[in-house]
Amino acid sequence: METSITPLTQDTxxxxxHIHQLPIELLQxxxxxxxxxxxxxxxxxxxxxxxxxxRLVSTRWLAAIDSHPSFWTLLTNRLKPLLVSTxxxxxxxxxxxVDLVCLATFxxxxxxxxxxxxxxxxxxxxxxxxxxxHTEQDEALQNLLLTPAPQLKAVSFECFSDILRxxxxxxNIAPDLDSVSTRFFLPNWTWFLMKxxxxxAVGIVKADVRDFEALVQVLVASPNMEELQVRGxxxxxxxxxxxxxxxxxxxxxxxxxxxxxxxxPSPWASKLLEAIRIPQRCAVEIFxxxxxxxxxLSRHIKGLQARLTGSSSLKVALEADGSASRADYKCGGTDGxxxxxxxxxxxxxxxxxxxxxxxxxxxxxLAEITESVRIPVHISISSDFLPHPGSPDNLLTSxxxxxxxxxxxxxxxxxxGSASGQxxxxxxxxxxPNLSELEVGGIQVAPWKExxxxxxxxxxxxxxxxxxxxxxxxxxLPQGPIDEETYERLSTLVKNIYRN
Numbered sequence: 001m002e003t004s005i006t007p008l009t010q011d012t013x014x015x016x017x018h019i020h021q022l023p024i025e026l027l028q029x030x031x032x033x034x035x036x037x038x039x040x041x042x043x044x045x046x047x048x049x050x051x052x053x054x055r056l057v058s059t060r061w062l063a064a065i066d067s068h069p070s071f072w073t074l075l076t077n078r079l080k081p082l083l084v085s086t087x088x089x090x091x092x093x094x095x096x097x098v099d100l101v102c103l104a105t106f107x108x109x110x111x112x113x114x115x116x117x118x119x120x121x122x123x124x125x126x127x128x129x130x131x132x133x134h135t136e137q138d139e140a141l142q143n144l145l146l147t148p149a150p151q152l153k154a155v156s157f158e159c160f161s162d163i164l165r166x167x168x169x170x171x172n173i174a175p176d177l178d179s180v181s182t183r184f185f186l187p188n189w190t191w192f193l194m195k196x197x198x199x200x201a202v203g204i205v206k207a208d209v210r211d212f213e214a215l216v217q218v219l220v221a222s223p224n225m226e227e228l229q230v231r232g233x234x235x236x237x238x239x240x241x242x243x244x245x246x247x248x249x250x251x252x253x254x255x256x257x258x259x260x261x262x263x264x265p266s267p268w269a270s271k272l273l274e275a276i277r278i279p280q281r282c283a284v285e286i287f288x289x290x291x292x293x294x295x296x297l298s299r300h301i302k303g304l305q306a307r308l309t310g311s312s313s314l315k316v317a318l319e320a321d322g323s324a325s326r327a328d329y330k331c332g333g334t335d336g337x338x339x340x341x342x343x344x345x346x347x348x349x350x351x352x353x354x355x356x357x358x359x360x361x362x363x364x365x366l367a368e369i370t371e372s373v374r375i376p377v378h379i380s381i382s383s384d385f386l387p388h389p390g391s392p393d394n395l396l397t398s399x400x401x402x403x404x405x406x407x408x409x410x411x412x413x414x415x416x417g418s419a420s421g422q423x424x425x426x427x428x429x430x431x432x433p434n435l436s437e438l439e440v441g442g443i444q445v446a447p448w449k450e451x452x453x454x455x456x457x458x459x460x461x462x463x464x465x466x467x468x469x470x471x472x473x474x475x476x477l478p479q480g481p482i483d484e485e486t487y488e489r490l491s492t493l494v495k496n497i498y499r500n
Contacts, residue, residue, distance in 0.1 A: 020060070028068045031061070035071075045076045045099060048083065069094045075121070077101060077114045084114065095126035095151050102134045102141075110137040115144055122147040127154040138163045148173035154199075156181040168192065189214030195221035198255075203231035209244055212268050216248060216275070225253045229260040233268070244268065248275040255279075257338075262287040274302065280338060287343040293327070293361035297344065297368045307340045308333045308369060316407075317380035317414075318362040327358035329365040342369065359399045366406050376434075377407045380414040381423065382442060396422045404431050411435060416442025424450035428457040433469045439476040446478045448486045455493045 019027060031054055039047045051071055055062040065071050069092035075084065076099035087096075098118055102110045128149070132141055142163045152174040157164060164185055172192040179199040180187065186205050187194065195218065202215070219225065248271050256279055261269045266288050278284060284304060290297075301308075308314065311333030319328040325348040332341040346361050400423065403410075410432045415423040420440050424447060427435065435458075440451065455472055462471035482490075 020058075024064055027061075028064050028070075031065060032068075032070055039074070044074055044097070045078045047074065048079060066090060073097055073126075075099065075118065077111050081114075084117065088117075093124070096121060096124045097127045097129075098125055099129045100144075101131045102137075103131070110134055110140055112137075112140055115140055119144050119147050122149050123151065125149045125152045127156070128152060129156045130159060132157075132159040132161055134161075142167060145169050146171055149177075150175065152177055154179035154181075157185065157187075158183045159185050161185060164188065186211055189218065194218050196224070197222040198224055199227040200225065201227070201229040201231075202233075203229070205233055206236045207233050208236045212244060212271075213246055216251070216272075219251050219253070219276070220249070223252060224255050226255050227258040228253075228256065229258070229262075230264050230272075231260065231262040233264045235265055244271055248272075251276045253277065253279070256282045258283050258285075260285040263289065266290070273304070278304075278307075283339045285341045287341075287345065290344050290346045290361070293346050293357040294364065295346075297365055301342055301369055304340055304342060305369060307338070308342070309375070311340065311375060313376045313378070315378040315380065316366060317382075318358065319380075319382045320358040327361050329361050331365065331369055356395060359395060363399060363402055366403060375409060376411045377409050378412040378414070378437075379403065379407065379410050382416045397426050400426045400431070409434055412437035412439070414439040414441075416440070421447045421450050424454045428454045430461055430465075430469070436470045436472060437474040437476075438472055441476070441478045443478055446482070448482060448490075451475075451477065452486065452489055452493065455490075459493065 019030065022030070034054065035047050035050050038044065038050055051065060055065050069090060072087045072090040073094050074097045075087050075091075077084070078099065078101055098121075100111070100115065100118060130141075134141075138161050141159075141161060145164065146167060147170065149170045150173060152170065153176050155169075155177065159182075162185070164182075165188055167188060168191055169188065170193070174193050177193050178197055180194070180197060181199070181201040182205075183203050184205065186202065186207060189211065197218065200218065200222070205211075215230070219228070244267070251272075253276060256276075259276070259278060259282055261272060262285065264272075269286070269288055273286070284307065286301070286304070308331065314331065314333045316332075317328075317330040319330065320326070327346045327348075328343060329345075330341070330343045332339065334340070344361065344365060346357065348357060411434050413423070413427070413432065413435055420443055424440070427438070428450075438454075440446070455475065458469075459471050461469045
């Protein structure tokens with residue numbers, strides 16, 4: 001056996017002596033596994049770079065790869081044209097995964113010859129990924145997509161074209177299709193094959209209530225749905241939609257394991273959450289815009305509150321960005337079976353985000369979602385607000401007091417930005433009796449004085465009150481310089497905590 005090695009594949013070659021006696025079929029199987037991660041990743045066309053490396057290991061490896069059709073089932077126009085003819089020659093009659101990219105750049109024409117080849121192979125399509133940003137040659141794309149595809153299982157579109165919204169894709173002949181992913185456009189919802197799906201992802205589109213109703217019909221017709229992701233839906237015309245006029249019947253999706261509703265108009269998201277019967281083993285991600293920090297949240301999370309309160313632990317966070325006039329409330333929990341994540345986002349109308357509005361959102365969210373929760377809770381506050389002269393100095397302190405009353409089981413607290421000093425001061429009093437982990441970050445100069453006072457005060461409270469008050473067991477501090485005196489004091493405190 002020849003083992004002529006190139007420096008590029010030296011690491012791979014070290015394993016050759018151990019497998020050179022394997023039967024050719026087993027060697028081919030191992031090599032398929034070696035490229036599987038790339039082949040099924042976000043950029044599968046890069047698999048051919050790895051295949052070229054493996055072919056250089058030895059003549060036996062080269063022959064094993066070139067004679068095995070499974071290595072050559074990805075057809076793409078992202079690489080050299082010669083690769084297309086190589087794939088056609090070596091893939092035999094196996095089903096093909098087709099990748100078509102057409103970007104409208106200066107003096108760039110659609111790859112019409114490649115599209116003709118792809119169309120002629122429609123009977124072998126297993127998956128179809130199309131990135132189409134070209135407005136003058138949509139007819140070529142239409143002709144391709146009207147071709148029947150009897151073996152097609154998955155389609156992924158990233159297109160700026162209204163044609164896909166009007167035609168019956170694949171002439172309604174794709175009986176095995178079970179996965180549809182689209183960005184920047186909505187499919188023809190009346191398309192006969194939009195039923196019986198297992199995966200559906202639709203994102204970054206403009207929609208109206210008719211599109212929402214059609215989405216519901218697809219879900220009703222797909223009881224075996226496993227993944228549903230609806231992201232970035234914006235209402236046509238920019239107006240906030242009202243309640244859908246049609247009545248939603250219960251949608252039973254017992255196989256669902258991922259439900260993601262992000263930036264979907266709140267009335268539509270609420271309707272879906274009310275209708276879908278979410279199975280226990282389903283991970284849930286909800287991220288919605290709120291019209292105001294006073295907006296009622298109950299109906300948005302009516303079906304998810306029990307999942308949160310049944311979790312083994314929770315993390316609730318307030319993230320506010322004054323420069324972007326945005327406040328986010330996030331609540332996440334896991335019960336060891338399925339994760340649940342709920343986020344509400346509020347944009348202020350004025351240039352500056354009102355601090356009071358951000359905290360009001362957080363308090364109302366806590367009250368409606370996690371009130372009287374007794375499970376371990378991790379709270380996180382990041383409040384890098386722009387100065388707001390109308391905000392009272394004690395706003396954060398009063399907010400923390402309310403949180404302390406609502407969530408007596410807080411075991412960990414993370415604070416960053418301008419909130420850190422006030423939080424440390426509040427934590428130095430008899431508050432958060434179960435707090436044992438503290439993280440401080442997001443600031444250039446650490447408030448060492450407040451940190452030392454907080455650690456010392458909580459240590460003394462734990463000594464006096466015993467089991468009713470837990471001392472700090474873990475402290476994570478920001479990186480930065482520290483003077484020798486502060487270091488000695490901090491070391492002494494840490495040693496005392498460890499000793500106790």
